[in-house]
Amino acid sequence: MTRWARLPIKGRLTAAFAASMAVVIGGLSVFVYLRTGTDLLNTIEAGLSSRAELLASDLQHRGPALANVKPTLIESDEVFAQIAGASGRIVQSSSIISRQRLLSATAVRAVSRAGKAEYADRRLIGIDNQARVLAVPVTAARGRFVVMVGASLQDREDALVALAATLAIAGTIAICLISLGAWLAVAGALRPVESMRRQAAAISAWDPGRRLSACPGKDELALLGGTLNQMLDRIEDSVDRERRLVDRAATNCERLSRSSASSRTWPCRDPRRLPSCRRRWEACRRRTST
Numbered sequence: 001m002t003r004w005a006r007l008p009i010k011g012r013l014t015a016a017f018a019a020s021m022a023v024v025i026g027g028l029s030v031f032v033y034l035r036t037g038t039d040l041l042n043t044i045e046a047g048l049s050s051r052a053e054l055l056a057s058d059l060q061h062r063g064p065a066l067a068n069v070k071p072t073l074i075e076s077d078e079v080f081a082q083i084a085g086a087s088g089r090i091v092q093s094s095s096i097i098s099r100q101r102l103l104s105a106t107a108v109r110a111v112s113r114a115g116k117a118e119y120a121d122r123r124l125i126g127i128d129n130q131a132r133v134l135a136v137p138v139t140a141a142r143g144r145f146v147v148m149v150g151a152s153l154q155d156r157e158d159a160l161v162a163l164a165a166t167l168a169i170a171g172t173i174a175i176c177l178i179s180l181g182a183w184l185a186v187a188g189a190l191r192p193v194e195s196m197r198r199q200a201a202a203i204s205a206w207d208p209g210r211r212l213s214a215c216p217g218k219d220e221l222a223l224l225g226g227t228l229n230q231m232l233d234r235i236e237d238s239v240d241r242e243r244r245l246v247d248r249a250a251t252n253c254e255r256l257s258r259s260s261a262s263s264r265t266w267p268c269r270d271p272r273r274l275p276s277c278r279r280r281w282e283a284c285r286r287r288t289s290t
Helices: 009-062 103-113 155-201 220-263 271-289
Strands: 079-087 090-093 118-122 131-140 145-152
Touching: 009 079, 009 131, 009 155, 103 118, 103 131, 103 155, 155 220, 220 271
Parallel strands: none
Antiparallel strands: 079 090, 079 145, 118 131, 131 145
16 A cells, blocks of 8 residues: 555545645746746837937937937946947947947947847846847938947846745745645535444444434435445345344244153154254254354
8 A cells, every 4th residue: 555545535635636736826937937027028128129219319310429328317237328330340338338349340230231120138247147238220321320228137137036936935825725725625525424434333233223314415425325324224124134034943943942852752753854854953953052
């Protein structure tokens, strides 16, 4: 017998229910985590796109030398920008990344030739975590340029870590509460079974007419109780029939004994039936002795 089979039924049902709920809650937590990460990244990309549009408009109207690459309302280590020419040379840059490039010269020239915006992830000195970079080609009066804006992904990472911790704690508490509720529900559902077990254990040969109390309703437990009562009825009828047969046999044996004692002779007078009578006599003596 395995350890699983040794557990009570309510323990096995509760464990199975808790395991299934853990899988469901775990799947939902993973879905929420991934979906939130995607939404946060989309929000960052939308902010980069808006920042790139403003910087491109400023570049077209004021030129690369006067374009404002400094952030206004956001900290400088969270949002930064660079303007590069079509050859890849940096024209304007935020102070925090003035000694490094958001994209290599080769990548800048590729964006300029392709004529479409591209996203990239970079590791930059002085920037927490990875940086999400958007490169947008811009055509101005002084030629073609590539506007590059970037944002740190540290806030997104912090939000995901906090979300993961919240989901783990909330999921654990939910599984514990659900398991407790399942235990109580299963225990309540099996309480009539325990009652029937006690009643069945109390039934003895000295109280043959006793039966299990009927469970209300027409569920499986009520059907089980009715079936057990019918089985007890059949057993009692069988015992009654056997008892009547034994009583009749005992009465016949007593009559045979009295007849034998009064006549002082063997009750079977026919010599041919002597072995059969002897067997019947011995059987009667054994029955009356018991």
